[in-house]
Amino acid sequence: MLKKTLLAFCVIISAFSLKAQQIPRFNPDTVRTIVIDTPVANIRSHKLNAQDFIDAVLADTSFYKAFQNMKRYAFTAENRIFTYDKKNRINGRVYRKILHDREQGKNKVTYPAKQDSGAVYKKNGKYELYTIEMFDYIFMNAYNSEFATGGSPINPKGKNAGYKAKLKALIFTPGRKISGIPFISSKTEIFGPDLRQFYNYEFARGTYVDSIPVYRFKVIRKPSTADDDTMIKEMTTIFDARDFQVLGRYVDMKYSNMLFDFDVQMNIELNRFNGELLPVKITYQGNWDVPLHKEERASFLILHKDYKAVQ
Template identity: 70%
Template sequence: MIKKSLIAFCLLLSAFSLKAQQHRFNPDTILTVVIDSPVNIRSHRLNAQDFIDAVIADTGFYKAFRNMKRYGFTAENSIYTYDKNNKTDGEIHRVVKHTIVNGKHKTEYLVKQDKGNVYKRNGKYELYTVEMFDYIFNNAYNSDFSANDPLAGVGKNGSYKDKLKTLIFSPGRKVTGIPFLSGKTEIFGPDMRQFYNYEFARGKYLDSIPVYRFKVIKKPSAADGDVMIKELTTIFDMRTFKILGRYVDMKYNNFLFDFDVKMNIELIPYNNELLPAKVSYQGNWNVPFHKEERASFLILQKDYSK
């Protein structure tokens, strides 16, 4: 049971650092945000709790992925997997055109290339990382992303997919049922808040949208074992306080597991809604009696049309 829980937890992370440098899609902060200067949020009649409350209450990221099913768009996906020596051993490249024809979703592969160690003999993906990528970012038309799915099934009996969605779309909440780590996901809680500093800045997103950057970062005095989330950066639209970007850096190791993952997600406004535009990820994880997994991917979605 413990082994199953550990593997399930690592699957969550794998849908979210690797040490080699080839083909790495390094999500090192939100790259399309240009920061102008630090900001005194009190002069803007805001305080840290305003940002914390907005992060915890936000459902916009989840809705953005649900919103995709109402639009046509083009997705460009590149995935690389690596062996234990950090050499590329699998590649997946896709350019996918999504359209709505007579009210029904249609998928057309403009490019579909696989290379190396991608699939098992039974046709399933070799790595759980890729399987989870496919579930979260390529499977938005699945009923799992319906309006009736409240992102609430995260208790002890919640599936690893529920926990995964909570870590990606609602970071800062407690995710129960994860051995030794459940409390460490609740970074704004009374037990974890002592380990973090808050930093505020303002800038421009996509050259035109004024934004706040709210960075929650591990204090230098905190030990590595004190926290799981090293950094959580959130980009807010200054005009509406809606969240446009999110960067997560998580790293932890003990006698049971070892993971190091970074992930960046960016949304764009279109037709008065928010839609996914970019996802970059790099990560590795390792648990006993299971093959170590290393992968990176880049997802770009563009040319949205009603």
């Protein structure tokens, strides 16, 4: 039971660097898409304070709704997944070009291109890595994801529903306590009274995709903080300066003890089409390891483009 619980938790964490990195992986850093006016600015000089940004992070619903908005659009997705062995050599590749459309109110998915190689599937046809299965569910709509049909960000149904709920909570409602995670449930509550002492807040202004004025609010672990005091090492949120809606989120999480070890990063970026926020890029890289189970190492690049409104 403990093994299963720890395995599930580590997969959840993977939805959000790497030790002894020997090959290039996708760098999930939303800041690379933003031109920063000044490296660090004074929040108060802009008539804002850290609590304004914290409140906005905790209250935001636009980030999840951007994924719900996809059901009203046809679009093209390109997904690249790489898995790695213990020496960080690629041992599995997945490429998907996916056309999403709507016919008679239902989501239609076609695959103009599908390429797999290496250690991707088990003999029974299931994915070799549980990490890929979870990402396939969340971001690729292969299992009729709630992002295609509406649904709740924290109430999925079906197999592994509890794990998927925690995964979605970590991605779309960050900063809150996620119950049911062994040993470190409280370490997700980074804005709570017990953890605030371990973090610094940084603020900057910049421009996103050449024209959108943004605020970058970074919550970053203090250098003097012990490694085991925190799980989330950095969380950066990009706000549209015009309406304070979230345009991007980057999370860096790392934790290690005698029972499990993970080191992962994830980034999600949005943009507007017809005035609505829609996801355009998801990147991930990470390792996780628990006793009596194969270590999982993977990286993802998911791109969405060519959005067209449909009835």
